[in-house]
Amino acid sequence: MTLNFNLLRWPPYAVQMLNWSITVASVLICLLILPTRFPGMTLLGVGPNWLLIWVVAWSVNRTVFEGMLAGLVLGWLQDGVSAAQPTHALSLILVGALTARLQKQRYIQEDFISIALIVFGMAVLAETVIAVQFSLQTLSSASSASRYDLGRIWLYHQQIALASAILSSLWAPTVYYPLNRWWEQIAASEQPPA
Amino acid sequence: MYAIRRWWDRNSIRFGLIGLALGSAWLIRQTQGSLIYEAYRGLSQPFGNLPAETAARKTPTDPRTLELEQRLVELESQNQKLQALLGEVTQSPTKxxxxxxxxxxxxxxxxxxxxxxxxxxxxxxxxxxxxxxxxxxxxxxxxxxxxxxxxxxxxxxxxxxxxxxxxxxxxxxxxxxxxxxxxxxxxxxxxxxxxxxxxxxxxxxxxxxxxxxxxxxxxxxxxxxxxxxxxxxxxxxxxxxxxxxxxxxxxxxxxxxxxxxxxxxxxxxx
CATH class of the missing domain: 2.40.10.340 (Rod shape-determining protein MreC, domain 1)
Structure with a gap:
């Protein structure tokens, strides 16, 4: 509350600047954690999908368009740090759009458990989208021997989807809670004082 | 005209930010995240496993391993000489x-x-x-x-x-x-x-x-x-x-x- 009070005294553009730099910094932190494998953060050699958690945290209280935009930006970023083909943007755009579209007020409350549930579902969805992209790539490529084959893609998909979904949903609150706290305060400070 | 202008005044920052975000994400994608990896290396430096270098150069103490390594060196050099006799182009193994x-x-x-x-x-x-x-x-x-x-x-x-x-x-x-x-x-x-x-x-x-x-x-x-x-x-x-x-x-x-x-x-x- 004290922070909120202080923010009210700041000039609006300074608050905006601070808001954007904190948002960008949180994305950067998520990106920098991606290549690490801390003990306790891996399952079958798979770590949490931090960018997916970020997209869900961002999209929960935003419009579909904003969710998709965040998905596109973070998808391109992940393309940059891993491999660009098939693209990660498609899966994250879908995640952003669906998370924003969920009728949260009606079906689920906004707490740790429901965020973890959303992240679980979205992680499975995201890995499925990538697996579909790999499958299409295999089907369209002429030499089937030089690629993944379909059976192995989907066998591997089961492994990754489950491991990534479990880990991401368990770690989701660490990204969601501080970020959402901050964005709520910003939203509160933008309201004209009563 | 006035309405458009007012709308633009209100939203120009927003569009600027969207453009900036998309632009920088695309840039990072095209450069294959080299900036990110440079930053990552800078951050991981203090936590880096320094003994790695020494671990890599440690000499085996097991006499059997030592013997096998010496025989390997002997065989490799013999092999190189034979290849040279046959006229094969050999490049000395680079370290x-x-x-x-x-x-x-x-x-x-x-x-x-x-x-x-x-x-x-x-x-x-x-x-x-x-x-x-x-x-x-x-x-x-x-x-x-x-x-x-x-x-x-x-x-x-x-x-x-x-x-x-x-x-x-x-x-x-x-x-x-x-x-x-x-x-x-x-x-x-x-x-x-x-x-x-x-x-x-x-x-x-x-x-x-x-x-x-x-x-x-x-x-x-x-x-x-x-x-x-x-x-x-x-x-x-x-x-x-x-x-x-x-x-x-x-x-x-x-x-x-x-x-x-x-x-x-x-x-x-x-």
């Missing part, structure tokens, strides 16, 4: 440099590692990366201080190999774990569990004769080609340091990755 593994793949579908050395240490795309025990992969991307390695355990990574004992040829493909599958070109290959597998002279990306792994089990009834499960001799899932050596076949290694624009290795197949 590699030790690099610490600072990160794993940033995505679950690729088996990659990130090393804490790059262009400034003269590492080039296509360089051979080996760990304690055998071949690990090859460099697919370098930034000034880091390099990204596509492991041979990646499912897209295929590599021509041969059974050291019987010279039966085949190729291996990754299984995203410490085991890879070897498919033989012959219908009835002479292979049995315990055989040593090394890269073959047909490999376009790697020089021949690098140790890869050991045959764990053989399935000769497999169709269309007989298969064997190979256990990689390098501990690929818990690598801490690796040795990077320049690749004499780097030109051909460069060729496929040039085809796949910014892709970090979907064309690793050979």
């Amino acid at each position: 590699g440099q030790v690099a610490a593994v600072i990160g794993r793949s940033a995505d679950h579908w690729w088996q990659q590692i990130t090393l804490g050395r790059g262009q400034q240490d003269d590492i080039k795309i296509g360089a051979i990366v080996s760990g304690e025990g055998g071949l690990v992969g090859r460099v697919v991307q370098v930034t000034p201080n880091t390099s990204r390695v596509l492991l041979i355990s990646d499912p897209t990574s295929q590599l021509g190999v041969t059974v050291s004992r019987s010279r039966n040829m085949g190729y291996i493909r990754g299984q995203s774990a410490n085991r890879v599958i070897m498919e033989f070109f012959d219908k009835v290959p002479d292979v049995r569990p315990g055989d040593v597998i090394s890269t073959s002279s047909y490999s376009q990306l790697f020089p021949a004769g690098l140790p890869v792994g050991i045959v764990e089990s053989v399935n000769l009834n497999r169709s269309p080609a007989p298969e064997a499960v190979i256990e990689l001799s390098a501990p690929i899932s818990r690598l801490e340091w690796v040795v990077v050596t320049p690749n004499p076949k780097a030109e051909s290694a460069l060729l496929p990755s040039g085809k796949a624009d910014s892709n970090a290795g979907s064309n690793a197949a050979e």
